[in-house]
Amino acid sequence: MWTWFYKLASPPYVYAAAAALAPWFLGLAAITVGYGLVDGLVYAPPDYQQGDAFRIIYVHAPSAWLSLFAYTSMALAGAIALVWRIKMGHAVAAASAPIGASFTVLALVTGSLWGRPMWGTYWAWDPRLTSELILLFLYVGVMSLRSAFEDPSRGDRAAALLGIVGLVNVPIIHYSVTWWNSLHQGATVAKLGKPPMPGSMLWPLLSMLLGFMLFYGAVLCMRLRGEVLNRERQAKWVREAIKS
């Protein structure tokens, strides 16, 4: 069982698997995002309060969710690598961080664009907004800590530890709307019971979410390949792979 696990995490296997998965992820992402965009931006009815401005949700909410999801996967990959000394975990974490940071930026930008018509300001020091900004700082911290070390393996482990410690911020972001009374919208989609959103608005949103996740998977696979190649540049299999 364990040997199987370790074999699964061996660099050549990861490299090959990432190469095989990436096109699938990318293709599926294109389909789901395509459906979500068309249905969400064209067919879904305008909101009775916000008119067409609400359509930003189709980019904002998925990218905000993904910013949390990518952080959590990065921290978990780092934790696995730290505890079981599986080097590929660090590669996954390193590949994940910039993608997550980009989603965070996207969430911040779309959020503040949305905030302008909704709240009359691009930015407010609201708990949800602030904690999302902190998430961006954490991403930046993890990335710069990793690169600050001369020795990559130490940088990996240091970044993994910081990632784990920073995980406390994720529930704070998620529950900030309930813990503090906030400007920001409460949980709309994931609420138990009947979602307060009509299906015609909800389905494109869920499709966009799925699409963003697939897209994340695709980019992760592509970045992971580069990461693995760079890390294993001394190894025989890499030289052979490059030659052939």
Place this chain on the structure above:
Amino acid sequence: MNMAADGLSVEKVHVWRGDRHVLRGVSLSLGPRQLLHVSGPNGTGKTTLLRVVCGLLRPEQGQVSWRGHSISSARSEYQATLAYASHEPALKGDLTALENLRFAVGLKRRVTADELRSALQRTGVAACADLPARVLSAGQRRRVAMARVLAMSASLWLLDEPFTNLDAAGSDVMSSLLQSHVAGGGSALVVAHHELTVECDMRRMELA
């Protein structure tokens, strides 16, 4: 491949630093009443080897064991029996020589100020005991570091170029300290570039 059950054994240790494969399968063993003199050209990994033996650096491959146990499994017992002197004397400039010793040695075993003073005396820096380490000369600092090793009464000494900065008298003191340590049942791993004049069971290892 004997697991020197009563001493130190290093087996096929490999270490990479950056892209360099610094230690390529180094093995050694060291028992009580033995001294191992490690030498070799600059940059061949002597300091790296010493840090691996201390447990400060985990080798990518290979194993270091002490009295039959891997040093990472019995870390604190192992550390209690070793004394390491690195390239730098590792003194706090703001503390006096004596205080430096008290806080470093005090964590390993209970010592009195008199014991510490007599260690400083033996390495010839008793006069500097109450000066802050910051003002000491390079050689005086090295002697204080040596006194720290002495006062720890450890059975395994790991010394990185202990003769550095010492004058002729200091070198003689250092040699005789090594000799009496080994004669008293201790082991010593000494990195040095020149010949050692210590009368004991001394072997030599050349890294290349």
Place this chain on the structure above:
Amino acid sequence: MNMAADGLSVEKVHVWRGDRHVLRGVSLSLGPRQLLHVSGPNGTGKTTLLRVVCGLLRPEQGQVSWRGHSISSARSEYQATLAYASHEPALKGDLTALENLRFAVGLKRRVTADELRSALQRTGVAACADLPARVLSAGQRRRVAMARVLAMSASLWLLDEPFTNLDAAGSDVMSSLLQSHVAGGGSALVVAHHELTVECDMRRMELA
């Protein structure tokens, strides 16, 4: 009391450090094609003397002059002709060995990268030219520091224990560099604890 008009002369220099009267009226003179080997027990003020000669430390009494002028009156001319190597190698860990040299030597005279590489070559660390200084071993760093002295093509070398951390081959290189420097008309003030094997007009001074 000759004012060695063509070289260095130190006259009755007194220095106190804290309560200690470290240098008590030290005098020396050093002309071209001469090497002065300063030795003495640890803590007798050799490093202090070297810092006084550099001008980094102003003596409480006494005078240091170069080619007949007091070094504080002709500071920048004096500094342009000297090269000092202290106890530490004085390298920036983040810069490569070559960059370290470029920025240090470049302030003294115009040099090309090739000259610097050949200096590194002569001290045997050409292979480390493009490694950051931080990863170098103690001996490699010392060799880079020596290459810096070499590349400055200064006429006065002030070296504080230049043989520290060097392996046997490194010591030989160091001696032959000293020899050719002195043979080429330079002067050198060298602090070292052991005998120097340099064939030239060498005098010895013992501090006590």
Place this chain on the structure above:
Amino acid sequence: MRVGAFEAFGLVVRRELCLSFRRPDQLLQPLVFFLIVTTLFPLGLSLQLSLLRDMAPGVLWVAALLSSLLSLDSLFKSDADDGTLEQLALCGQGLTVIVVAKTFAHWLVTGAALVLVSPVVGTALGIPGAAFATMLLSLGLGTLTLSWLGAIGAGLTVGLKRGNVLLSLIVLPLAMPLLIFGAGATDRAISGTSAVGALYFLAALCVFTCTLAPFAATVALRITLE
């Protein structure tokens, strides 16, 4: 004779205090920094005194945070630079004891000291005496938590040059909840409403950090020591 963990803890704390008291001027520095930052603000605000009272808790907390943070940078760094950290790591006591002792000593000379002078600053900023108990308690809990968060950050950045800025980058985001609840508690105490909820939260945060951070900081230090 082997030395027990408690004895070792005491010895390391004594060592740290001894090092601090060897330079009394430096001992006072975080305090004076705290005082200066709290006076800078009123200046930067061009003396709009009406504003001052409203923002007093915020200023107090931000100053406390920054002044702890500034001194945190040297928590392990000076020991790492002169090689004494290696000696500590090899002392046979386990790194956790050392880390706990050093962090605790750091809190004593910065956090605790800062709590002691805060009434002076509070008075100057116009915080009413009735709110002092809450202010002191929240600052005490907050600075202790911060020292622990800082120990993780300091452990992670110890080998790096100019690590101090990276340290703030790492620690400040983690310290944000502290700031929100700490300033919130003081704010409520000033306006006379109950600050118990925020204080409980701060206490919980403190206990949580104090139990987990020592291990995280030890791991961090071990990673960077190699």
Place this chain on the structure above:
Amino acid sequence: MRVGAFEAFGLVVRRELCLSFRRPDQLLQPLVFFLIVTTLFPLGLSLQLSLLRDMAPGVLWVAALLSSLLSLDSLFKSDADDGTLEQLALCGQGLTVIVVAKTFAHWLVTGAALVLVSPVVGTALGIPGAAFATMLLSLGLGTLTLSWLGAIGAGLTVGLKRGNVLLSLIVLPLAMPLLIFGAGATDRAISGTSAVGALYFLAALCVFTCTLAPFAATVALRITLE
């Protein structure tokens, strides 16, 4: 062939920039610190948004001050620690050239960079676009002056451990006038009144410091070098 003072200046600036760019993440750190401190304040104020706009200039200036200050600490220190400062002092160029070059390079990577990002922070703090010109100009003059003041402080504290806190103690009082007039100018620009007077004063302060501080810093450095 001897090297002229201008050439030496260029070489030292190149050296400093090279050292900074060798670690691009560290180059960004003062900036990020600046961003973080400016976000801390609003948090500490428990979301009283009305207050925020009023104190924006103060927050902006205090953050700029602190973030320059943090990085100033390493201006001479890292060179002193590894012995390269002695080598620089003996290079035959006169210490003043070195000091000027190092301070200028420091300003380039912190002060100038900070001025460039200040519009972002200004927007987040609610400073209107019309006030940006004044804000940029005043911050530019202010950070340059600050770098020079900091150089004096850094020269004086370089020999001491934990100099960064002492450094702030020396520099902050000197920087008070800067803060008052800097924040004042921005404040006036926001409220639409003329900020020319404050700007002139800042410019005068800048010229004054730039002419005298190099010598003061050189002397300070020489004292601590011995």
